[in-house]
Amino acid sequence: QQCLQHIEKLQAHLTLVQTKKTQLENLQPVDSNLELLQEQLDYHNLLMCELEETVTRDLRAAEKFLEDIHLDHDEPLLKNLETDCKDLQTSLGDMTDVCASGVKTLSSIIEMEQFKVKSTHREFLATLDRLSGRIQENAVILET
Numbered sequence: 001q002q003c004l005q006h007i008e009k010l011q012a013h014l015t016l017v018q019t020k021k022t023q024l025e026n027l028q029p030v031d032s033n034l035e036l037l038q039e040q041l042d043y044h045n046l047l048m049c050e051l052e053e054t055v056t057r058d059l060r061a062a063e064k065f066l067e068d069i070h071l072d073h074d075e076p077l078l079k080n081l082e083t084d085c086k087d088l089q090t091s092l093g094d095m096t097d098v099c100a101s102g103v104k105t106l107s108s109i110i111e112m113e114q115f116k117v118k119s120t121h122r123e124f125l126a127t128l129d130r131l132s133g134r135i136q137e138n139a140v141i142l143e144t
Contacts, residue, residue: 003069003077006062010084013055014091020047021095024102029109037113041106048099055092059085 024044030036062085066078 002065003081006058006065007077007081007084009058010062010081010088013058014084014088017051017055017088017091017095020051021091021098024095024098027102029106032113032116034110034113034117037106037110041103041110044099044102044106048096048103052092052096055088059088059092 024047027040029040062081066081066085069078
């Protein structure tokens with residue numbers, strides 16, 4: 001009975017991890033919109049934390065169950081549970097890699113976009129200084 005519960009949990013996690021991995025692989029960074037890029041970055045980080053925490057907890061519980069069980073490990077259910085543990089570890093690792101890659105990519109894009117914003121800000125300040133100087137010159141001319 002416990003073995004079946006562990007198998008069901010792990011298979012549900014496996015399906016979820018594979019689905020989220022596919023979603024992340026298909027998620028393209030939004031060009032030059034810092035707010036949306038930050039939301040995507042937050043989503044990657046949150047997803048990685050949430051899945052790692054819950055999946056790892058249930059995976060460890062299943063592994064502990066396998067260690068503590070005093071039945072023959074050739075039993076079909078136990079073999080299924082062992083296989084599910086290995087498959088889930090592999091899929092979680094793959095999803096974590098995809099997540100980490102997305103975080104790295106998004107962080108780089110955000111950094112580039114922030115640099116562009118800072119450069120544009122400096123250009124606007126320089127233009128503002130020039131315009132302010134011209135206004136002061138014109139004010140002096142008008143006063144005379």
